[in-house]
Amino acid sequence: MCGVFGIFGHEEASHLTYLGLHALQHRGQESGGIVASNGTTLASFRAMGLVADVFNEPVLDGLPGKAAIGHVRYSTAGGSHVRNAQPYQVSFMGGQMAVAHNGNFVNADHMRRELEAQGAIFQSDSDTENVIHLIARSKAAAFEGKVVEALGRLDGAYSMLFLTEKKLVAVRDTIGFRPLVLGRLKNAYVIASETTALNLIEAELLREIEPGEMVVIDEDGLRSSFPFARKPPGRCIFEMVYFARPDSQVFGQSVYQTRKQFGRQLAKEHPVAADVVIAVPDSGVAAAVGFAEASGIPFDVGLIRSHYVGRTFIEPQQSIRHFGVKLKLAPVESTLRDKRVVVIDDSIVRGTTSRKIVKMLKGAGAKEVHLRISSPPTAWPCFYGIDTPSRQELIAASHTVDEIAKYVTADSLAYLSLGGLHAAAKDPEGTTYCSACFSGKYLTPLANG
Numbered sequence: 271m272c273g274v275f276g277i278f279g280h281e282e283a284s285h286l287t288y289l290g291l292h293a294l295q296h297r298g299q300e301s302g303g304i305v306a307s308n309g310t311t312l313a314s315f316r317a318m319g320l321v322a323d324v325f326n327e328p329v330l331d332g333l334p335g336k337a338a339i340g341h342v343r344y345s346t347a348g349g350s351h352v353r354n355a356q357p358y359q360v361s362f363m364g365g366q367m368a369v370a371h372n373g374n375f376v377n378a379d380h381m382r383r384e385l386e387a388q389g390a391i392f393q394s395d396s397d398t399e400n401v402i403h404l405i406a407r408s409k410a411a412a413f414e415g416k417v418v419e420a421l422g423r424l425d426g427a428y429s430m431l432f433l434t435e436k437k438l439v440a441v442r443d444t445i446g447f448r449p450l451v452l453g454r455l456k457n458a459y460v461i462a463s464e465t466t467a468l469n470l471i472e473a474e475l476l477r478e479i480e481p482g483e484m485v486v487i488d489e490d491g492l493r494s495s496f497p498f499a500r501k502p503p504g505r506c507i508f509e510m511v512y513f514a515r516p517d518s519q520v521f522g523q524s525v526y527q528t529r530k531q532f533g534r535q536l537a538k539e540h541p542v543a544a545d546v547v548i549a550v551p552d553s554g555v556a557a558a559v560g561f562a563e564a565s566g567i568p569f570d571v572g573l574i575r576s577h578y579v580g581r582t583f584i585e586p587q588q589s590i591r592h593f594g595v596k597l598k599l600a601p602v603e604s605t606l607r608d609k610r611v612v613v614i615d616d617s618i619v620r621g622t623t624s625r626k627i628v629k630m631l632k633g634a635g636a637k638e639v640h641l642r643i644s645s646p647p648t649a650w651p652c653f654y655g656i657d658t659p660s661r662q663e664l665i666a667a668s669h670t671v672d673e674i675a676k677y678v679t680a681d682s683l684a685y686l687s688l689g690g691l692h693a694a695a696k697d698p699e700g701t702t703y704c705s706a707c708f709s710g711k712y713l714t715p716l717a718n719g
């Protein structure tokens with residue numbers, strides 16, 4: 271769970287990167303960082319916190335130059351500490367480089383042990399640092415050759431940006447788990463995890479960076495190549511279900527329209543007699559609109575989300591009261607009282623939040639609560655850059671749908687089928703998306719351990 275942004279060829283590179291990261295804040299709220307190049311040297315700033323808190327005018331003024339890369343992080347590998355904040359910046363025999371990574375290397379622990387045995391000293395506990403050591407050791411002549419050699423030894427998911435004094439390099443793994451798009455702002459090239467970052471700075475979307483593609487941008491322009499062996503694609507379907515912002519286009523598709531289609535399909539697969547359709551905001555909204563459209567049951571607002579509860583919010587001691595989900599969600603009684611309610615959520619992880627939501631809706635007077643989930647049961651952890659708990663903690667790994675319905679105290683519970691999910695994402699054969707967290711069919715060997 272991370273977001274990356276890069277720009278080459280603009281006087282205000284670091285300021286635009288700041289804006290781009292702000293648009294990608296939903297992809298990581300733990301830390302933010304920017305590295306800029308003035309053509310001869312790199313300057314960087316990284317800190318814990320939200321983009322708006324990490325950066326200010328003097329900090330951005332201290333990051334001069336026409337090229338920059340930035341990163342927002344939510345830890346998937348490595349702890350929550352500033353030493354793991356990206357982009358990493360180092361000096362090595364070939365000069366200076368910085369790296370920003372969205373994804374996760376599945377053979378990172380194995381590779382780290384090998385590198386440490388050869389004398390490497392790691393500064394962080396993140397999987398990304400392996401790339402730096404491998405690049406520094408590479409005998410390839412050009413920087414991009416070193417990147418290819420390094421990534422050739424790592425497996426897993428990566429949408430990555432590299433910055434040197436003179437060039438910006440973007441690479442996406444051959445399976446294409448995480449999104450990455452290329453845009454243009456006047457004479458500058460822009461690269462971002464999602465199109466919402468391009469929209470904010472009024473850059474034009476040129477295209478997706480393809481799975482397995484490497485793009486090198488320098489004073490001579492842009493060059494594209496496909497240096498890695500091709501593999502069948504496996505875009506992360508969970509980006510469409512939950513992770514990406516609904517106003518983005520991801521993998522060439524509108525996230526909002528895809529989520530709506532999940533909702534329509536869900537209504538077709540699991541109809542229910544009810545008076546109102548509501549969403550668990552924000553990620554359930556588009557699917558709820560689709561469900562309402564297909565079922566003919568009116569959509570209304572039944573839950574309000576507070577956007578001001580950060581990860582560091584301090585709850586009162588248990589001795590006062592545990593407020594839990596109430597800090598984030600509040601029921602709208604006038605929508606719910608005496609109604610048969612269909613509530614749409616994107617997924618159930620441990621089941622504890624769903625249980626609290628059902629209780630909250632019933633407490634606000636709902637006569638019946640029918641929970642509909644716009645993805646299949648999440649029964650397997652993700653190893654490709656999304657922060658899911660271990661299999662033991664996933665309720666669907668050890669409970670049937672009926673058992674989960676009982677646990678969350680819903681009058682009924684149903685999930686979108688795996689076939690329905692792929693069909694709604696315009697992947698009827700199930701061949702272009704990864705859905706391993708639902709099926710357990712991972713697309714790479716899992717080499718760690």
Ligand code: SF4
Nearest residue numbers: 506507508652704707
């Ligand atoms: S396992 Fe799930 S979350 Fe991870 S990449 Fe595949 S679809 Fe996405």
